[in-house]
Amino acid sequence: MTPIFLAAALLLAGAPDANPAPGPAPAPAAKAKPDPSKLVCWNEPRPGSHMPQKVCGTQAAQDLRAEQARAAVDQVRGRGNDQQTVMPAPRGQSGFGAPH
Numbered sequence: 001m002t003p004i005f006l007a008a009a010l011l012l013a014g015a016p017d018a019n020p021a022p023g024p025a026p027a028p029a030a031k032a033k034p035d036p037s038k039l040v041c042w043n044e045p046r047p048g049s050h051m052p053q054k055v056c057g058t059q060a061a062q063d064l065r066a067e068q069a070r071a072a073v074d075q076v077r078g079r080g081n082d083q084q085t086v087m088p089a090p091r092g093q094s095g096f097g098a099p100h
Helices: 003-014 059-076
Strands: 039-044 053-058
Touching (some): 039 059, 053 059
Antiparallel strands (some): 039 053
């Protein structure tokens, strides 16, 4: 070994740890509910355009819009309160009109 590598190895082996082990991580702060009267802005897609539109309103209005959008998606997907039962295809048919 060359003397430079030997000296570097000895220095690193005997050097105290520059970064001591950290103590316990601080507990994450609980997320506080945002103030419903706080003014917030968000981007919404515009039909026929690639450029979103900036819309501002209260946090309560944004929460209401988000909840209504989730309810509309759930209704379309059939997970709403008025969920209908889907009947299985009769035996021997795949449900697409062609027998097996």
